[in-house]
Each structure stands twice: as structure tokens, then as C-alpha cells.
Amino acid sequence: MDRIKLKLIYPKWQKLRGQTTFNLPPHGPVAFAATLPEYVDVSFTDENVEEINFDEPCDVVALSMMLSTQVKRGWAIAEEYHRRGIQVMAGGISTMLHAEETVNHVDSVFLGESEGRQEQVFEDWKKGCLKKVYNYMGQQPPIESVGPCRRDLYKRELYNHKGVQMVDLFHASRGCRFSCYPCAVSYLGGRKFRPRPIDKVVEDMASIDNNRLFIVDNSLAQNKEWEMELFRAIAPLKKKWISHTIEDDPEVLDLAAKAGAWYVYQAVYDTSDYIKERVKRYHDYGIGVEGTILLGLDNQTVDDCKRLIDFLGEIDLDLAEFTVLTPFPHTKVYDDLLRQGRIFDFDWDHYNAGQVVFQPKLMTPDELQDVYDYAWKSFYATESQEAKMFRLFCNVALREMNEGTYRPRDRKLANRSFGKEVKRNIGTK
Amino acid sequence: MKVPSHYYDEIFDFKGQWDMPSSCGLKIRSVDGVTYVIVIELYQENPGTSVTYAGQSLAEQICACKGLDLEKIVYWECNPDTNSKLSFYDEEYFEVDFHADLQHRYRRLTEEEVKRVLS
Numbered sequence: 001m002d003r004i005k006l007k008l009i010y011p012k013w014q015k016l017r018g019q020t021t022f023n024l025p026p027h028g029p030v031a032f033a034a035t036l037p038e039y040v041d042v043s044f045t046d047e048n049v050e051e052i053n054f055d056e057p058c059d060v061v062a063l064s065m066m067l068s069t070q071v072k073r074g075w076a077i078a079e080e081y082h083r084r085g086i087q088v089m090a091g092g093i094s095t096m097l098h099a100e101e102t103v104n105h106v107d108s109v110f111l112g113e114s115e116g117r118q119e120q121v122f123e124d125w126k127k128g129c130l131k132k133v134y135n136y137m138g139q140q141p142p143i144e145s146v147g148p149c150r151r152d153l154y155k156r157e158l159y160n161h162k163g164v165q166m167v168d169l170f171h172a173s174r175g176c177r178f179s180c181y182p183c184a185v186s187y188l189g190g191r192k193f194r195p196r197p198i199d200k201v202v203e204d205m206a207s208i209d210n211n212r213l214f215i216v217d218n219s220l221a222q223n224k225e226w227e228m229e230l231f232r233a234i235a236p237l238k239k240k241w242i243s244h245t246i247e248d249d250p251e252v253l254d255l256a257a258k259a260g261a262w263y264v265y266q267a268v269y270d271t272s273d274y275i276k277e278r279v280k281r282y283h284d285y286g287i288g289v290e291g292t293i294l295l296g297l298d299n300q301t302v303d304d305c306k307r308l309i310d311f312l313g314e315i316d317l318d319l320a321e322f323t324v325l326t327p328f329p330h331t332k333v334y335d336d337l338l339r340q341g342r343i344f345d346f347d348w349d350h351y352n353a354g355q356v357v358f359q360p361k362l363m364t365p366d367e368l369q370d371v372y373d374y375a376w377k378s379f380y381a382t383e384s385q386e387a388k389m390f391r392l393f394c395n396v397a398l399r400e401m402n403e404g405t406y407r408p409r410d411r412k413l414a415n416r417s418f419g420k421e422v423k424r425n426i427g428t429k
Numbered sequence: 430m431k432v433p434s435h436y437y438d439e440i441f442d443f444k445g446q447w448d449m450p451s452s453c454g455l456k457i458r459s460v461d462g463v464t465y466v467i468v469i470e471l472y473q474e475n476p477g478t479s480v481t482y483a484g485q486s487l488a489e490q491i492c493a494c495k496g497l498d499l500e501k502i503v504y505w506e507c508n509p510d511t512n513s514k515l516s517f518y519d520e521e522y523f524e525v526d527f528h529a530d531l532q533h534r535y536r537r538l539t540e541e542e543v544k545r546v547l548s
Contacts, residue, residue: 099447133447135447135448137446137447137448138449138450138476138477179472179473181517181518187478190476191476298517329482330446330478330482332472332479332517333517334481334482335470335479335481335482336517338531338535339481339535340535340537341532341533
């Protein structure tokens, strides 16, 4: 066999009820695909936007899974391919978080980062001696070896909403020096911040046929000097981008704005003046803010949650995203709640951060579920999520027009949303 | 968020989940003929798996290294106080029963129980 045909699948998951669904082109599968040996031909299916054709000829299947809510679907896909006599590998974030179970459903799990490791995996597969576990946890490859993703694998028209192309995901670093209570990143990517070389970041970013990006790094506020150098270097590209937290420093915020910061995700964890000022400072530099609000912490009562939700109206957030505390494996919250016997649901399909799977300390699970529903309804009561997003969209479109980088929406796709036909009300009676 | 050194007598390096190099604090005490093995989570100083996730595997590695019989020890996990402003980093001790099911494996210890062994 000269060439290997690999079917790469990103399993679907149940989207959160009541929320606007946007399907972004997934990053993990194309980052993995970039690390494959030259003799591997890839056919990629994102099951969130298209059906899997199980009859498509292939030699081997790889599942790329990011969310806990994907793993059970991944196992079912593996079973279907096993019925057809095809071996299945699995990798990605949620494969690592749920590896002990996933290994029982697939032929091989890959743990860790993929760069420089897939040659061995595929040589083993060719010899018929694929290992059950390829374990590279804690052995991160040199960050310089992280190259451009295989974005050519995307079927672009499937990541388009009524003619508007969705943002591309991009990473400028890996690892995280923080180890936050509900987060598994330090387990997955190590507790050391590993920035990519700036010249590689610029080269990679410049090659993306999309002016709007989501820099998915856990936090850009990890190394001020690198962060400032990054912003100076990417500014000439005139991309507009979303990111997680940016350093709370006027000089950094100014550089970020000049480098195209569109809006940031900022945790809103209390009703302090600090949070109010933090949001204001972003706005002062023309950077939008999507608040991320975690509900169900041990120090929160129902009233505390409602006060926090009311507070959001005072700080002029552009968007808000509410989640309930969820004990993902390999987080401190998982350890704590497990020891306290407070996790009552281990069905990973329910680990979507919108469903209560544990006993909160100062309220009942039903009360937390209700306050979560109240939060979404209350914040978007006067203006819908789609309308608020549209305002942010207009903001970026205007900036692009001023800079001459605006691309009009694709009229051919005006009646399609993520590959599906949609009815538009505009112009109809 | 460094764990104060008074929590442990030594740092114990162990193989965590998927053999990840991992570390915890360790204290071993004998009180009234009972051997107490106390593992302390080191948070940022632990490069790998948490003591809770490592669970019985960690207990077995300690017993093998120290010549102890897992069936004859009392095994505690400690969440040390790291002087964090966040309440979920407060001090907590749990006794672990590896024979119990996951939901009943951990029993939170009272201050008196902890003092009786550690003071």
C-alpha cells in the first residue's frame, strides 16, 4: 500500500437549547491533519454541518474530539466503522479527558500533542501493530514545530451563515501558566506557557483566507512582552480577531486595539468596581466584551446569582455567555466534588456546561438550573443574542470598511446557513 | 499559590495517569499502632496528575516505596490551604476507602480527627 486514505471525523454534539447556534470551523482536526505523514490522504467530515458517509472508502478512521459531549457520539461512530472492519483512532482534548473509557471503544488513542508523532503511528498501522495507547502526555513537542493548520480541508460553504463567513480559529501559543479551578488546560497542555515564535504566527495568520479570526489561546495575558510583540507584529495584517483575556494595561490594550482586537471573552465573577472598570477599559479602546459568567460556585446562593446577572446590565456588556459549573475530569472542581460525593450524573452527554450534573452547595440542582435559564432569558430580554451579535458584526464591518479590508457577504449563500437552506424574511410580506 | 512546606515532610514523585511525572506532598504518621499515610496536593508545584485522580495507584506506589501494606494503612488526602482568596482552596482532609464505590470513597475529616493524628 503506497498511500493511506484517512477519514477524519469531528463528531457532532447536541447544541444548548435556546441559544443561537453558530458552527465554527474546528481547529483540532486541521491542526492534527497538518502533522500527518505525506503519504496520508485526508477526507474530513465535521458531523455538525454534514452527515457522515460511512460508505466512503477509507483505510482507517481518526476521530478528533474536543468536547465531553462528543465522546459518546465518537464511540458510536467507532462502533459503526468496526462493523465495517475499519480501525479507528481517537485524539484531541476530550479523548485525553476521557481516555480510560475511550480506549475501550477505539483501536488506538493518541494522548498529547501530535507534532512529530504521527509518522510512528502510521508506520505501526501499516505493519498491523497499531498500539492501543500512544502516550505523549507531559511530553510537549518543540513549539517551533507547530505549523500552519490544514485549513484546505474545510468545506468553506458549510461555515457560512447567510453569506457571512464564520471566523477561523487560530492559536498563537499552547499551555497555560495558570491552573484555574474549573479548567483542565494545565493537565492537557502543561503548566508552562509556550508561545509560538512570532514570525511563525505572522506567517500562519497571513496565510488564512479570512479577515476574522478567533485566537483560541487560553489567555493572552501570560507574558506581557510576548503579548505586546505579538500585537505589534500582527497589526499590519489588518485582521480582526476575538480572544480570551488581554493584559489589563493601557499600553497593551492600545496595541491590541491597533492589532485588530474585535472583542474579548472576559470572566465576570463578582459585582465589584474592578470588573466594571475592566469592562470599561476594554470599551475605551474600542474592544467589545463578551462576559463569561459561571454559575453554581460554592459561595453562590440563588440571590447571589441573580445579583450578578442584574449587575451585567450596569456594565454594558456586548454579549454574555452563561455556564453552570461542570466537573470535567482532571480539574480541581472534579476532584473536590467527587470527594464530597456531590456528582450525581456521569453521563458525558450532559457535560455541556448548561446542565447541572452536581449538587450545588447553597441551592438545589433545580434552583441552579432555573437560575441558569433565568440568566439567558434576562440578559437577552430586551435585545436578542442574534441582534447583539449583529451590532458587534456591524462594528467590525465598519472598521474593515475604513481600512479597505471589508469583504461583502457572499450573495450566493444568502439563503443558506451552515449548509442548510434558510428562509429569509427580508423583502417578503 | 504555593503550598506551605509545613504541610508535608517530603515531596513524593509518582507516576500519574498515563505515567505522567507527578508530585505530591507526603506525611506518614503512626498513632496508636495505626499508620496514617497523608498525601498533599501541590497544585502548581505538581506537574502531572492530581492526588485524587491518581487515587489508589498513588497509594500503591507510596506503599511499595515505603514498605507498607495498603490493607493496613489509613490513607488521607489533603487539600492544603494556600492562602487563596478563593474558598475552594481552603484546607480539607479526607479519609479514602478504596473498597467503597466512587460516591462513598471519601469521608471528610473533622478538625479534631486531623489534630489527633497531626499534632
